[in-house]
Amino acid sequence: MAGSLLARAAVALTLIFAPLAAIAEADEFEIGLVTKVDEAGGKIFIKHGPLRKFEMEGMTMAFRAADPKMLKAVKPGDKVRFVPDRIDGQFTVTKIEKAR
C-alpha cells in the first residue's frame, strides 16, 4: 500500500514539475552573433544582448565551448541561439545552434 502511495505521489510530482521544466528549458536560449571562433583555446566569441541570468549588459565576449564539436558547428557571422552557463566560474556555452 505504501508503495502504491509513493508511486502516486511520484506521478503527481512529475505532472506538477514537468511543465515548469519545459518552461525553463524554453527560456534558457539567448540570441547572439558569433564574432570569432578560437579552436585552439576552445572558445567562441559571441556578441549578445543583455543576459538577465548573469545581470550582464549586452557585449561581445568569449565563452568556453562545453563540447569541442561546437567549435566546428559555428563560424564568425553566424546568428545563433545559445545557452550560456557559468561552470567552475567560467562562462560556458552548453548548447548552440544556428538561428534562422
Ligand SMILES: [Cu+2]
Ligand atoms: Cu557578456
